[in-house]
Amino acid sequence: MADASGVHRARACRIGPRRGRDPGPRRTGEPPPAGSGDARVRRGRDQGTALDRDRDQLLQPPGHQYPVRVTVICVIGAGPRGTSVVERVCANARDRVVVHVVDPYPPGPGRVWRTDQPEHLLMNTVAGQVTLFTDETVPCAGPRLPGPSLAQWAGIDPDSYGSRALYGRYLTWFFHRLRRHRLVEVVVHRDTAVALGRLGVELASGSRVTGVDAVVLALGHEGATRLEDGHLPPGNAADADLTGVRPGEPVLLRGLGLTFFDYLSLFTVGRGGRFENGRYLPSGREPRLYAVSRRGVPHHARGVNQKGTAGRHLPAFLTPERVAALPGKAAFRRDIWPLIDREVRGVYYRGLLSTRLSRWQLERFSESYADSFGDEGILSRYRVPSRLRWDWGRIGNPPVPGPGRAHRPWLAEYLARDVARAKRGNVRDPLKAALDVLRDLRNEIRLAVDHGGISGDSYRDEVVAWYTPLNAFLSIGPPHGRIEEMLALLSAGVLHVLAPGGRVHRVAGGYAAGASWTGHDVVATTLIEARMPEVDLRATVNPLLTAMRRAGQCRPYRIGDYETGGLEVTRSPFRVVDAAGRAHPRWFAFGVPTEHVHWATAVGARPWSASVTLLDADAIARAALAGRGDQCSS
Structure with missing residues (x-):
């Protein structure tokens, strides 16, 4: 259950009608938190x-003395x-x-x-x-x-x-x-x-x-581990042999997800650089890093965890009963996405309203929102202004400025806002709480789509090509400290992020990417695919x-x-x-x-x-x- 601020500790949380008091998950035998004395099992003490x-x-087991x-x-x-x-x-x-x-x-x-x-x-x-x-x-x-x-x-x-x-x-x-x-x-x-x-x-x-x-x-x-002709295919960054990348060499990183941050760390801290008080102190051994991606911004930072070990959002819309009732060959956008959408919006609006409603009033809102099946008309009754209403287009594809000098200050401000929200936490901040719902719904989504639960066309076009990358961008991001490090590297001139959608192509002596903040192509001697490889039995x-x-x-x-x-x-x-x-x-x-x-x-x-x-x-x-x-x- 949530208090007025929406804080959920070990208990699970949901947006939906109350059916008696929810005691949360059973906790008999639950390991106590670290630091609680004898319950802590220290490293190596086996x-x-x-x-x-x-x-x-x-x-x-007893009774089996002589197998x-x-x-x-x-x-x-x-x-x-x-x-x-x-x-x-x-x-x-x-x-x-x-x-x-x-x-x-x-x-x-x-x-x-x-x-x-x-x-x-x-x-x-x-x-x-x-x-x-x-x-x-x-x-x-x-x-x-x-x-x-x-x-x-x-x-x-x-x-x-x-x-x-x-x-x-x-x-x-x-x-x-x-x-x-x-x-x-x-x-x-x-x-x-x-x-x-x-x-x-x-x-x-x-x-x-x-x-x-x-x-x-x-x-x-x-995945690949070695550069071939200046190109490193997708793979685990920790496995990559980066010794051939020289200090000051221009390197193009394609992708701004989790693997990108691993490469960022290997090329900076891994080469003797230090982060101190929000600044990056270079060692002089870093390459010049240029990052390009479809959206032009990194994955959203994970909100500071305020749910404890077991706390999670319990679905009010994407319930096992509704999943079981889906048609034989469901379509993701038609049958499943609307339920995910309502779950996310419900948590967001509850967080938004928690600053001015009592706990009782929040419960009434949650009941009304669930009973109306996420009818947006209820928001007017609770005086939610249009500018604060949920917008998947703006959140999933931030309106990044085009090529030009306006891109750099915009990106710095965008990242700083993301860090501030993440520090408020995955319960107290409405946006981070809503995005964390996507993590909590994984099991329910699996129930719906696993083993051909939806049609092949829908799985290809709406899950693989659309929802999976959107889910990764919104809910599978780095700790906020990594975004702070990225800000410091941008300020130090070690890292440059190109505007979104820049195409990478081969040129004499390396690789070029367009749509930089200057409006000109960037040419790098090395191209690193900063992502994990796609799963494909045909090309493994x-x-x-x-x-x-x-x-x-x-x-x-x-x-x-x-x-x-x-x-x-x-x-x-x-x-x-x-x-x-x-x-x-x-x-x-x-x-x-x-x-x-x-x-x-x-x-x-x-x-x-x-x-x-x-x-x-x-x-x-x-x-x-x-x-x-x-x-x-x-």
Whole structure:
């Protein structure tokens, strides 16, 4: 429930009619916040704690002193999702199991979260909302085994943004605890899987994992790491070899999303520069950075978290009941978007009115707004002026000045306003509260669009081409500190942002982009695609997925006539579908490669939120354990 200012702590929040007092999510057993004494589990303390002892007892079911069966499972991909599957195997095991984990990178962190990356590369989720443990809100069939969030484990502010390396250490700790299980032997192969066949899982080293009963694909993004002819294709910035970029060299960054801020940090702090009191003190080793994007402004900064660990907006319009009632082949813009729109507007107007209405009056507004199904006529009764009314066009596509000197001061003012709103928080600031609703509605949107819930044309044109990038721009942005750093770099002349829509083209000696603030082309010797690669099985650089597709062992997912490029899997437990449309009984896949079968697959597990990621990992683990049958074969 919200107070007059709209503050929501651990309780969930909604815009809609009251049906009795809402007690919020059940909190029995909820881990107390960091700093609350014995509940805090500190880094590296994986021996002898009460939490570990309790968990180990749960992981060691009684009455199985002499296991007679051995199930062999191979998990390919050792990042958070693969690690979650291993944990769920441990939690569900009742007989002896051998789990082979295949990944060239360290198990737990995998490639993206490895611990040797610079500490100045940050996560984009607050530490209190990061976990790999199953709490009582996860509706899984297997045992729920709660544990500390990243914030509790590290002893840091739950509303702060930890480094990626810190999360990697958390994942390392989590994974190594699994290796103490009494029934499950975990065997790590620092290698790359390149093929699946009758003889097992073939590895790049020439060795093979044999006798496998089930295979789980838990792969992540694959991307380029090296410059080729002055061009760096999409990929994880932490993996990029930037040593060839010289000080003072003009570099063009295409994209102003999360990956852009990683490159910004690597080229500045990573080269010895410092931010002090809102100013950037250069080291002299920085290149000259030019950024270009479709909108000409970065993703909206995330509002300071005021919802606690579990607080979220509960839908009044995009409810499970309404999703279930959607027509057989819904259209996103026609059937789903209007419900999202009303959810966002309702939170925005409630925040706007909270400064002059009492709590009781706010509740009446929420009831009236929901009962009228978001009728804008109600706004006149509450005297909401036209200039303050919600405008998707202005918010989703800011009216950036065209080429000319007016662009620079406009951009600085725009960024400063964004920082100010973000500092007011994701509850107290009406705009940031409304945009945060898009994050809170992810599960409901998945229910509506996953597994061909909408037509292929609608998915291609209205989800992939329109809503997904809009959602990223509005709700998947950096911490406000990154926007402040961007302002300092603009002021120092290290960074220049070009006006929106500038086309990049090849010229002699490099790459040129038009629509700069001067009205002239900017020429750079290096072009970096500052974004992650699109998920596309047809163009993947992953050797295993490439081999499987060529062998007819998998296929791209289709929605009607639209071939998406995602790896096709069944509904839970997500069995891999081959070229003939047959689901393999013992091969499973989830996460990034299945994008388009599922929407927003890169989202991690969040505590006290009925995590879909952890639910899916449990379903896969239980299916992999459910009887040996024939060994895996193509």
